[in-house]
Amino acid sequence: MISKRILTFFAAAFLSIGASVARPDEGMWLPMLLKQLNEAEMQQKGMKLTAEDIYSVNQSSLKDAIVSFGGFCTGEMISPEGLLLTNHHCGYGSVQQHSTVENDYLTDGFWAKTREQELPNPGLTATFIVRMEDVTQQILAGTEGAKTEADREATIQRNISKVSKAATNGTHYDAVIRPFFYGNEYYMYITETFKDVRLVGAPPSSIGKFGGDTDNWMWPRHTGDFSLFRVYAGPNNEPAEYSPENKPYKPKHHLPISLSGVEEGDFTMVFGFPGRTNEYLTSQAVKEIYEVSNPHKINIRETKLNILDKDMKASDEVRIKYAAKYASIANAWKKWIGENRGIRKANAIEEKQNLERLFTQWVSADAARQQKYGNLMAEFDKNYKALDGITISRDYINEAAFGVEIVRLANNFTTLQRLLEQKAPQSDIDAQVAKLEAYATDYFKDYNAPSDKKVFAALLSLYYNNIDKEMHPEVFKMVRSKYKGDFTKYADDVFEKSAFASAAGVKEVLADARKGKDAIKKDPAFELASSVADYYRENIMPTYTEVNDNLSLLYRKYMAGLREMQQDKTFYPDANSTLRVAYGIVEPYEPVDGIKYKYYTTLEGVMEKAASGIAEDYAIPAKLRELYEKKDYGRYGMNGEMPVGFIASNHTTGGNSGSPIINANGQLIGINFDRNWEGTMSDIVYNPDQVRNISVDARYVLFIIDKFAGAGHLVEEMTLVTDDTSGLPQVDARRQDSDKKSKKDKKKKRKDKKKKKEKAEA
Structure with missing residues (x-):
């Protein structure tokens, strides 16, 4: 309800x-x-x-x-x-x-x-900005001859490291270098962090x-x-x-x-x-957000919000634990609803398509532009079509599967499990255990297993029913055969048997790890998390990464083309x-x-x-x-x-x-x-x-x-303050000078007026 x-x-x-x-x-x-x-x-x-x-x-x-x-x-x-x-x-x-x-x-x-x-x-x-600098030339140096995007990016990362070190050497400052206009420009921010x-x-x-x-x-x-x-x-x-x-x-x-x-x-x-x-997405991207991604993410989060809302009202302890989480979940949920409504109201998809038609006409009018941008819009269309089924699966993995806290917690133990399986040096295992002990302490401070169990059943059921079976992780086959697709029964089993359902259980798993014992791999929550993560890594990530690498190049060209076409427009990144x-x-x-x-x-x-x-x-x-x-x-x-x-x-x-x-x-x-x-x-x-x-x-x-x-x-x-005081010495000095000049001018005007009056009377 x-x-x-x-x-x-x-x-x-x-x-x-x-x-x-x-x-x-x-x-x-x-x-x-x-x-x-x-x-x-x-x-x-x-x-x-x-x-x-x-x-x-x-x-x-x-x-x-x-x-x-x-x-x-x-x-x-x-x-x-x-x-x-x-x-x-x-x-x-x-x-x-x-x-x-x-x-x-x-x-x-x-x-x-x-x-x-x-x-x-x-x-x-709290981080302050000390200064900014345009470092485009330094960062793009050597990229002209790159044969692939990967080669170009490797050169850029080397340049970023070199420029950052040179800018901060001998100081307590940090350097942040970011791409702007899809990598057509780069700016460096020198920062001071307290x-x-x-x-x-x-x-x-x-x-x-x-x-x-x-x-x-x-x-x-x-x-x-x-x-x-x-x-x-x-x-x-x-x-x-x-x-x-x-x-x-x-x-x-x-x-x-x-x-x-x-x-x-x-x-x-x-x-x-x-x-x-x-702001510069193409019509295909906006259409995917409007028709595919946002509607499903809205439904997933609304389902989760309703469960948490009921439990928070029933318990002050749960309310305090989940207050920040609930606010974060609700914030994006409501924003996506408004975003879709705004896209429709602004007629955004059609407006984007109109701009793309103008761009295509502009390109077609010049042979040099045809050589540079000729197949750009066709490539956009090809790459966004390659994301059919990929985007929605990725959304369900992130929002539904890893939107369940016990699944997300178990997934964080992947590195430790791998170290145990590989019989890594005990020092490496102990270091990872120490990190997870600190993480688990914070995690269980704001965790309520009964609430998460309800979320588990509801969200995984949405994932199971709304995604084509051909794009299901392996674990769903087990749920289909063993639990007849009943995720409430599956949730009961997982929360009864998994060590990740309680702080005591996690503490025991970590204690076993210090002894070299792997109590993680066969845990039902870890098996679920691993199955979902494996499916993502093997079936979603390769296509998603490849397409987005392609899109990065396409958007960089498109951004350069738009700025070339609309030279009378001031663009902001x-x-x-x-x-x-x-x-x-x-x-x-x-x-x-x-x-x-x-x-x-x-x-x-x-x-x-x-x-x-x-x-x-x-x-x-x-x-x-x-x-x-x-x-x-x-x-x-x-x-x-x-x-x-x-x-x-x-x-x-x-x-x-x-x-x-x-x-x-x-x-x-x-x-x-x-x-x-x-x-x-x-x-x-x-x-x-x-x-x-x-x-x-x-x-x-x-x-x-x-x-x-x-x-x-x-x-x-x-x-x-109630006056114009800015607190900046140079601004307040200008204002004072202006006030003095204004008073002087007024005094002179009064004096001149008096003289004119006396002259007229004489």
């Missing part, structure tokens, strides 16, 4: 189908190229900074306040004492790790009153996750999606492993926070690390988890005919949703209601209202979570945390009428920290 939260989502989703009129700004731009590509347009939209103020290697700039948070989100420095702001859902895993039934920080929130109470998070990092990042504060989930799955990807939104961490450094303000002796990091720049808020038409900029987009800038303006939009959404939400909307009766997603703390009823907003409210969220026309994607929303003066005005559901297809095709990024208003963040949590000591270390 579909849960209440899922039914509520669909009710809202179907209501929001329609057309819109706003025109967002497309693109995720490289900071080092803003001067030549974007500065003029950004200033026309109202920006008062220069490209050098945003990205510079010669002086402090906005980039010095931006961090890659854990490699999966973005964060920003908001104090001179290393205070880092990101999303609640980005810090959720850390909050969960510190939560127990007795100290339920997920439900109650957490606020460190002193530095000593700030909680360390092993493995969590490894001591401590949890400082997080609101209760009833604020940080307010709206839950019902509101996910939707607007209007009322979520206080933020959390606070602090970056610590060792001697000389440099990165160091965790130590009680470490001191708060002193950043080169931290963002001042504006108390002036936002208005419609205001310039906005998103600075962060967007994860992955595929797909997101690849590197630092980017997106910009737009604060503006409303129309999701359906006759309905226009405002660009902002307030605390009143929180109270209205709380009164709607959907208690699980719209429950609120009593203190928040009390503050609302008293209108006790402090200096953070405006005109009797408490702003909560706003939307703008910035192009964002996953990885931009936690990115600062920066105004025309370089001040923090919000934190990006989502996109509207109408715009989730923007990873594949950009519909300018629909895309909006959703942010929590910085004033709501301050209100929750100060008035709700009583953590005013954290606000005191921030820089709150």
Whole structure:
């Protein structure tokens, strides 16, 4: 049965189908190229900074306040004492790790009153960008004579290693070199990574996750999606492993926070690390996503969500264990639904086909272009046809088979089993055992076997019934003969007999391994995992790898051809988890005919949703209601209202979570945390009428920290402003000079006016 939260989502989703009129700004731009590509347009939209103020290697700039948070989100420095702001859902895993039934920080929130109470998070990092460099020539050197793609890639990897070492030799920095435009260009990012990042504060989930799955990807939104961490450094303000002796990091720049808020038409900029987009896919690729991949993945995840939802409601222990997992599963599930809807609404497949027809005509008009690009579209068609049956099988292996936790756990023991079978040196075995012991400890902390058993039966049954028998792994033949295709009975047997169903069982397997005994190979969960993995390796991966290698070459040529054909167009590279800038303006939009959404939400909307009766997603703390009823907003409210969220026309994607929303003066005005559901297809095709990024208003963040949590000591270390102060010396100096000149000009005008008046009277 579909849960209440899922039914509520669909009710809202179907209501929001329609057309819109706003025109967002497309693109995720490289900071080092803003001067030549974007500065003029950004200033026309109202920006008062220069490209050098945003990205510079010669002086402090906005980039010095931006961090890659854990490699999966973005964060920003908001104090001179290393205070880092990101999303609640980005810090959720850390909050969960510190939560127990007795100290339920997920439900109650957490606020460190002193530095000593700030909680360390092993493995969590904060990475700053020191500088960027175009290294295309160095990386592509020697590739001209490569006979195969493999030879070319081998040369590129050697060059990357050489250039990286030369750039970081003698420093504590790292180098990241990534391909752009499908390998037509390469850029290097020199990075500095801090490894001591401590949890400082997080609101209760009833604020940080307010709206839950019902509101996910939707607007209007009322979520206080933020959390606070602090970056610590060792001697000389440099990165160091965790130590009680470490001191708060002193950043080169931290963002001042504006108390002036936002208005419609205001310039906005998103600075962060967007994860992955595929804006230049061909029509065949989009069609495969729309018709094959997304529908099946949506069904698999919905099945899993319904099972977990029921078990989480029945047990607080299960709820805490599966909170982060559920959120992660639901996030992609809902995104894929919106993505398919957006692809259809934008008529994306037909638009791609139109572009391909234009490209074909352009190629046909010139003999040299025919020689270079003549068979490109035919090759695309040939390779995507080769993926028939492969893509869907791969999706079921990843989402259904390895979507079962016990199967994924057992698969992680493959290397150890191989070492035991080969009678490898005991030192190698012991090293692998040690890794798995640490992994198993974390794994079983958030595991519930009865829930996984239900997921096992449901997901493997979907795999069995929805994939052609000719593409089944060998283990399914055994299920067919022994269990008559009944995966509930199969699940009963596996969970009764497998050591991987319990922490004690895994502990015993690892103890046997230290004695050289293989208790893994005949385990039923391992047999299942091995059968699926073997089938993938032997029947799916070869074709999938070959086709994608072919497609890499084809897309590189296609990208070069498009840029050659459309020389009047400014192209931006797909997101690849590197630092980017997106910009737009604060503006409303129309999701359906006759309905226009405002660009902002307030605390009143929180109270209205709380009164709607959907208690699980719209429950609120009593203190928040009390503050609302008293209108006790402090200096953070405006005109009797408490702003909560706003939307703008910035192009964002996953990885931009936690990115600062920066105004025309370089001040923090919000934190990006989502996109509207109408715009989730923007990873594949950009519909300018629909895309909006959703942010929590910085004033709501301050209100929750100060008035709700009583953590005013954290606000005191921030820089709150009501004027144009940017915190960048060069910008503030220009502003002061401009103010002086303006005052001088006004004084001169008054003086001249007085003289004219006296002369006239005389």
